[in-house]
């Protein structure tokens with residue numbers, strides 16, 4: 001039987017200005033929840049940048065105060081990767097309104113670190129916005145779908161498995177005390193793509 005396919009997805013998380021002092025604790029929750037942080041940057045957005053980021057809310061009553069709040073201090077933006085990352089992160093942060101979060105999702109990040117219906121500690125993309133928001137915060141990043149299924153198998157079979165298999169065989173022979181560090185070192189030494197330095201360089205005298 002075919003093993004179930006795993007789709008790794010990316011989402012954008014932001015630690016908002018009101019929660020910046022709790023950033024370490026929130027990042028700890030992110031790591032403990034099994035996310036991989038692919039990219040991270042600290043930024044202080046201008047009101048113009050904030051308006052662009054939240055363009056979907058333009059014209060709503062809360063828009064001006066949202067822009068003032070989000071540009072009032074530094075934020076930390078992170079690209080998180082995990083299976084079903086968008087929904088999982090939104091589940092973890094809880095409802096938009098912190099008062100409601102405390103009632104219905106008392107363990108959520110917004111219940112724990114948010115203040116009110118606006119200052120809610122963290123942002124999470126929704127399914128339609130993730131790609132645009134990642135590009136907004138990390139314009140240099142290439143948002144390609146992470147290969148899955150057969151494409152992932154082909155990629156690993158061609159570029160990773162042959163080297164990894166040699167490394168793992170050597171690892172089993174050596175049985176080092178710290179196998180992960182040993183394998184990491186072995187891979188650096190045996191990286192087939194590293195530049196080949198020829199030490200028999202002929203020096204041509206002028």
Ligand code: GDP
Pocket residue numbers: 057062065066095096117118119120123124
């Ligand atoms: P989110 O996706 O859960 O962050 O919620 P939205 O996309 O609907 O709103 C974006 C942000 O605007 C929220 O995270 C809040 O900071 C703020 N916001 C949303 N609704 C309200 C509201 O009714 N009043 C106020 N003051 N701020 C709001």
Ligand code: MG
Pocket residue numbers: 124126
């Ligand atoms: Mg939203």
